[in-house]
Amino acid sequence: MARRDCCNIFLVLLFARYVYSNKCPQDKWGELCNSKCGNCMKPPCDKTTGHCIGGCSGPWLPPHCTQECKSGSYGVNCSETCGHCKEGSLCDIRTGQCQQECEPGWQGNRCDKECSAQRFGNECIQRCYCYNGVDCSKGSGECPGDCSPGYHGKHCDKECATGYYGQDCSYRCGMCSKNETCNAETGTCYNGCMTGYTEPYCKSKHEATSVSPHNLPHFLSWILIPTMALIQLWDIIASFH
Structure with missing residues (x-):
C-alpha cells in the first residue's frame, strides 16, 4: 500500500510540474514559473529549461541568453571574435569595433584587415621598399633581406640623400x-x-684625340694619304679632256 501511495505522489508531482511549466507566462519558466526568460530571438523560451530555442537576440551568451558576451567576442550569440585591438583592448560587444587603435599591421573599424603588400605599422600608413618587391613585416616593417635600390634604413623606407643612389645608397x-x-x-x-x-x-x-710630336706622323698620314689619292684621281680625270 505504501509503495502505491509513493507512486501516486510521484505521478501527481510530475503532472503538477507539467501543468505549471506549460501555464507559465510567456517571459517565465520553471516549476514555479519564477525564472525569467533571457533575451531570446524568438520568444518564448523553453518552459522547462529556459533555453532560447531560436538563439539570442543580440550580444548574449546562449543558451539562456542572460549574460553579455565575454571578453574577446561580440555579435549575435557572441559568435564573432574581436579583431586585433591594440594591447588586447576590448571591442564593442554589439559592433565589434575596437575601443582603441588597432595593433600595428592591422586596419579597419574592427581591426580585422591586415595591411596590404608593402604597408606596415599603425593604420598601415607606412610603406616599405624591400628588394625585389618582397613584403616586409606588417608589424615592425623590417625587410627579410636588402632594401630596394634607392632606399635604406631599418624599414627600407628612407630615400637616398641627394647625390647618392643604388643599393643602400652607397654610390x-x-x-x-x-x-x-x-x-x-x-x-x-x-x-x-x-x-x-x-x-x-x-x-x-x-677620350679626346690630341696631336703631339709623338703621334704627329700618324696624324698627318690620316690627312695626306686621302688628299694625295684625290689629287691623283683628279689628274686622271683631267687627262681625258
Whole structure:
C-alpha cells in the first residue's frame, strides 16, 4: 500500500510540474514559473529549461541568453571574435569595433584587415621598399633581406640623400648636367652629363684625340694619304679632256 501511495505522489508531482511549466507566462519558466526568460530571438523560451530555442537576440551568451558576451567576442550569440585591438583592448560587444587603435599591421573599424603588400605599422600608413618587391613585416616593417635600390634604413623606407643612389645608397652620382642629382635607383642622369662626361652615369670623361710630336706622323698620314689619292684621281680625270 505504501509503495502505491509513493507512486501516486510521484505521478501527481510530475503532472503538477507539467501543468505549471506549460501555464507559465510567456517571459517565465520553471516549476514555479519564477525564472525569467533571457533575451531570446524568438520568444518564448523553453518552459522547462529556459533555453532560447531560436538563439539570442543580440550580444548574449546562449543558451539562456542572460549574460553579455565575454571578453574577446561580440555579435549575435557572441559568435564573432574581436579583431586585433591594440594591447588586447576590448571591442564593442554589439559592433565589434575596437575601443582603441588597432595593433600595428592591422586596419579597419574592427581591426580585422591586415595591411596590404608593402604597408606596415599603425593604420598601415607606412610603406616599405624591400628588394625585389618582397613584403616586409606588417608589424615592425623590417625587410627579410636588402632594401630596394634607392632606399635604406631599418624599414627600407628612407630615400637616398641627394647625390647618392643604388643599393643602400652607397654610390655617388656622376657629373650630371646643371649639377642635378641622379636617379636614386639607377644612378642615371635625367638631363645628360656635364661637358666632357659620357652617359648614362656621367662618371667617365670623353677620350679626346690630341696631336703631339709623338703621334704627329700618324696624324698627318690620316690627312695626306686621302688628299694625295684625290689629287691623283683628279689628274686622271683631267687627262681625258
